[in-house]
Structures are given as C-alpha cells and as structure tokens.
Amino acid sequence: DAGITQSPRHKVTETGTPVTLRCHQTENHRYMYWYRQDPGHGLRLIHYSYGVKDTDKGEVSDGYSVSRSKTEDFLLTLESATSSQTSVYFCAAGGDRFEAKNIQYFGAGTRLSVL
C-alpha cells in the first residue's frame, strides 16, 4: 500500500462546472504529481508540487490549477470543466530526488466524465 488516496474515485459532471479532485498521502513524500491518462497518450503530467505552496506546470496544464497547503494534500481543480478533460486522473507522490530514489507511487485514479 503506497499510502496514496484519491477522491472521488468516479465523477460525472457537466460542462462548465468546477471540479476538484483530492489526493492525500500518508508517507510524508515531498513531491506530488497529477497526471491524466488517455488512450494513445500514456501518462501526461498536468502539475506537480515540490513542497507546500510550491507548484509548477507540466506539459498539459491549461485549464487546470493546483494547490498544496499541507504536505499530505494536493488538490487538482478544473475551473470550468470541458469534454476534453474527460479522462482518468492519477495522483503520484515520491521522495526527494536527493535521497537517490526518484520513485513515484500512484493512487488508484479518478475516472472523470464531463458531459
């Protein structure tokens, strides 16, 4: 058990509504990540965090924002959901790379459908 919990696990919403996905970790990892996975694209990084209140953009960050107010929680917000944001969202967490292991551990995923 990697100690990473995502909520909700499934969500159906309508275009134009705001959506927040939550990721909670219990292992005190410094780094946390949000990915989306779509057929034919593999895992694509949306945003990541390298500490409390420290975040940076990934390759597909448009339309998404994140916040990390505590080490254990990393929130992903879709300000105004669009159908193109229908996807499976994975949260991951990992240790400081200077600990010699830049390994990421994943949550079980959130399936989001935007109608």
Add this chain to the structure above:
Amino acid sequence: RKEVEQDPGPFNVPEGATVAFNCTYSNSASQSFFWYRQDCRKEPKLLMSVYSSGNEDGRFTAQLNRASQYISLLIRDSKLSDSATYLCVPDTGRRALTFGSGTRLQVQP
C-alpha cells in the same frame, strides 16, 4: 524525437515463453531508469529500478545500453498474471519523470 519510445505491442505470448521489450530514450543525461507495470484500469506500480547497467529480480531482468540509449526488460517463464502494460521511465534528473506510453503484454494459456 520523443523523450521515451516504446513499441505499443501487443505482444501475445504463450505461458512459459520468454519475452523482451525495448525502450529507447533521447536524453543521454538519464542516470537511472524505472520499469512500471500497469494492469488494465489500474494505477501504475513500480516493477524494477535500474541504477547501473542492469538489474535482475526473479524472472525479470532489465539491461541498460547507454551507448545506444535503450533499456530492455526481459521476462522469463511468462505467467498469465504478467499480462499488463509495461511502462519505461528514464530519470533525467529533473523533478518530474516522463513516462513512456507502454508496451502491452498478453500472456495466453
């Protein structure tokens, strides 16, 4: 050129077979590598880390060829439970990792 390239497969092999996948990477600064496996509709899980020329863990062997910039994963004596998608992940030293799209393996009885 993509940062990570993998043959998407699927590789269909019978139980007991030996199968190998290759993964090519473009960033020569990659110092270490990871192989993850992802079952259908599940999260990726770490299978193996590679910090030098290779690594072996039971039926699984990873071999790194830095000169040609590829890493391979060899699975011996395939089991039905090995059916999954295998993701190659080079660690280039940046904060974020880049995941390959994966190679799908289907082991058949």
